[in-house]
Amino acid sequence: MRKFHHVAFLMIVGLMLSLPQTVFAHCQVPCGIYDDYARVKGMMEDAATVKKSVKLLNELAGKTDVQSQQQFVRWVNTKEMHAQKVISTIADYFLTQRVKASQEDYVERLTKHHAVIVAAMKAKQNATMEAAEALEKAIMALEGYYPHEH
Template identity: 45%
Template sequence: MKKIKVLALVCLMFAGFGTIKSYAHCEIPCGIYDDAARVKMMYEHIQTIEKSMKMIVELSAAEKPDYNQLVRWVNNKEEHAKKLQEIATQYFMFQRVKLSDDPVMKAKNMKQLELLHKICVYAMKAKQSTNLEVIKNLNDTVHDFDHAYFSKDEHKH
């Protein structure tokens, strides 16, 4: 009986290690949204990805590369690109770009969805390389989304 309890406890412990944390905003909907803060976060993730890319290039070029630091910067780049994709999809696509039958709103939504898709694709490309052109594309696309999403009255950053 004691072996079964120990085995059950070990299984529960390992089950906890296999869980995936989600950092996305809720889908209740809770009604607590700060769209401008999310756009600002997108720019911050891009800056972090850029710094990571530069550090990867610098560390890789060293006579004796510090592989531990190199791996950490690669993981950092990957993590922030993923967070950028999560904001674009989980937050904006799934919760903030609303379905509408109004032709004007549909056109606005299509433009926003196109830009969000581009952000996700460029974030994917950032995971795949250290090409700083991707950073320019990300910054330009987030800028375009920022202006397509917020009306002139709402645009405060």
């Protein structure tokens, strides 16, 4: 009987670990602790990872050995994860806390932040260097709003 409980426990833990987890870029309370520059730089790192993923996916394309196929899947997953991190950072951090309707250039800011989300979505949908570079360019368009203050 004890072995059954142990196996059931391990199955439940395995199931819980395999379920998607919600990750927030920052708390959604007015804590006043913001480092916009760091978040933009983090998104640039994510974009660089998307670019590297695309490069390696194209190098692995057509290879039929198991190791290459396994690596191909891992790079697809990496590309997807980092593009999604960019979407989450824009939606959960910038659009909820930093882009405000009271800003004089609200429409411009909103448009540029939306362009990042669209570029990240396209980077998820495509394994092209053009899509990866468009994501990078869209993020760079935000840098002027969030300068390094230190």
